[in-house]
Amino acid sequence: MSFSDYFKQLDLDKLSMQLYSCTANDVERALAAPQRDIDHLMALLSPAASAYLEQMAQQAYQITRQRFGANIGMYLPLYLSNLCANECDYCGFSMSNKLKRKTLSDDELIAEISIIKQRGFDSILLVSGEHETKVGIDYFSHVLPIVKQHFSYVAIEVQPLKTEEYQALVALGLDAVMVYQETYQPITYAKHHTRGKKQDFVYRLTTPERVASAGVDKIGLGVLLGLDDWRLDALLMGYHLSYLERRFWRSRYSISLPRLRPCTGGVTPKVELTDKGLVQMICAFRLFNAQLEISLSTREEPSFRNNLLPLGVTNISAGSSTEPGGYQNPNTQLDQFEISDERSASEMANTMRTIGLNPVWKDWEKAWC
Numbered sequence: 380m381s382f383s384d385y386f387k388q389l390d391l392d393k394l395s396m397q398l399y400s401c402t403a404n405d406v407e408r409a410l411a412a413p414q415r416d417i418d419h420l421m422a423l424l425s426p427a428a429s430a431y432l433e434q435m436a437q438q439a440y441q442i443t444r445q446r447f448g449a450n451i452g453m454y455l456p457l458y459l460s461n462l463c464a465n466e467c468d469y470c471g472f473s474m475s476n477k478l479k480r481k482t483l484s485d486d487e488l489i490a491e492i493s494i495i496k497q498r499g500f501d502s503i504l505l506v507s508g509e510h511e512t513k514v515g516i517d518y519f520s521h522v523l524p525i526v527k528q529h530f531s532y533v534a535i536e537v538q539p540l541k542t543e544e545y546q547a548l549v550a551l552g553l554d555a556v557m558v559y560q561e562t563y564q565p566i567t568y569a570k571h572h573t574r575g576k577k578q579d580f581v582y583r584l585t586t587p588e589r590v591a592s593a594g595v596d597k598i599g600l601g602v603l604l605g606l607d608d609w610r611l612d613a614l615l616m617g618y619h620l621s622y623l624e625r626r627f628w629r630s631r632y633s634i635s636l637p638r639l640r641p642c643t644g645g646v647t648p649k650v651e652l653t654d655k656g657l658v659q660m661i662c663a664f665r666l667f668n669a670q671l672e673i674s675l676s677t678r679e680e681p682s683f684r685n686n687l688l689p690l691g692v693t694n695i696s697a698g699s700s701t702e703p704g705g706y707q708n709p710n711t712q713l714d715q716f717e718i719s720d721e722r723s724a725s726e727m728a729n730t731m732r733t734i735g736l737n738p739v740w741k742d743w744e745k746a747w748c
């Protein structure tokens with residue numbers, strides 16, 4: 380059964396009611412459980428769990444240290460193109476936005492790589508808008524070998540592809556694919572995705588299965604927090620993660636928890652996720668799944684990022700640009716969204732060391748596998 384068939388059997392209204400009806404007893408049972416399941420995740424994401432944040436944070440800290448030590452993986456996004464054939468009302472790259480469009484040439488790509496390497500990164504996330512004719516499989520197949528010469532770990536965050544296309548990219552050195560559902564609530568999804576292939580909720584929902592079938596090492600899930608009720612979206616992402624881990628147990632998994640940020644022509648959040656809510660969410664996922672990698676981007680403020688780091692986060696970016704060519708020519712206003720943490724990679728690494736964390740620039744070498 381595909382996740383889409385499984386998802387159709389879920390009654391979202393009923394799940395929402397159960398989530399908001401969890402009691403203190405449910406949360407205490409979840410905190411005491413030696414192994415946690417999806418019902419425990421529900422309790423930990425519920426409003427009732429907000430009174431247990433301190434206990435959740437302590438457990439999340441211990442589990443993270445046991446599994447990952449004091450290590451935090453460092454990565455940087457490299458934007459390949461801001462061309463996009465979709466309309467998503469929360470994103471600066473939406474096709475109707477009056478924005479100068481750009482796709483990196485080989486020379487521009489090499490210039491960006493050179494700057495990123497000088498900053499010490501060995502793990503890269505290639506990002507593009509979703510434009511399959513101009514920035515599709517041919518372009519990715521061309522740039523991947525160039526990028527792979529310089530980085531041990533290469534992830535992509537681009538439009539959903541076919542299984543055989545992912546297989547072709549794996550043969551060229553692809554290690555990870557990030558594909559965010561944005562929201563698991565179909566009515567809200569339809570409201571925010573009004574044009575282009577991204578309108579197909581089910582095709583996106585089944586993408587992680589195609590990625591896993593193609594033998595990609597790591598798969599990243601995510602929701603854009605603020606589009607709808609974050610508690611329910613997080614719970615549904617938990618269902619998705621559990622399904623994938625059961626069926627594709629060879630893959631590694633990560634989640635990303637971006638909050639909606641201002642962008643050109645963008646919407647304001649329907650449901651605001653407070654700092655306290657984000658802490659609860661990170662701790663809930665860490666308690667639910669000790670192996671899960673949790674990624675934190677530069678969308679969050681510096682002091683808040685410092686506080687979040689020990690609680691379950693395993694990967695961060697620092698000194699990011701969200702525009703194509705932005706490392707060589709910053710501030711050309713081609714960005715996808717505004718960032719909050721402007722610290723450079725070395726500043727971030729120094730801060731991490733002062734709080735007992737160890738920035739890791741390289742933790743992957745395919746030849747070792």
Ligand code: SF4
Pocket residue numbers: 463464465466467470471472473474507508509577
């Ligand atoms: S979120 Fe992605 S698909 Fe939507 S407009 Fe932005 S780049 Fe395009």
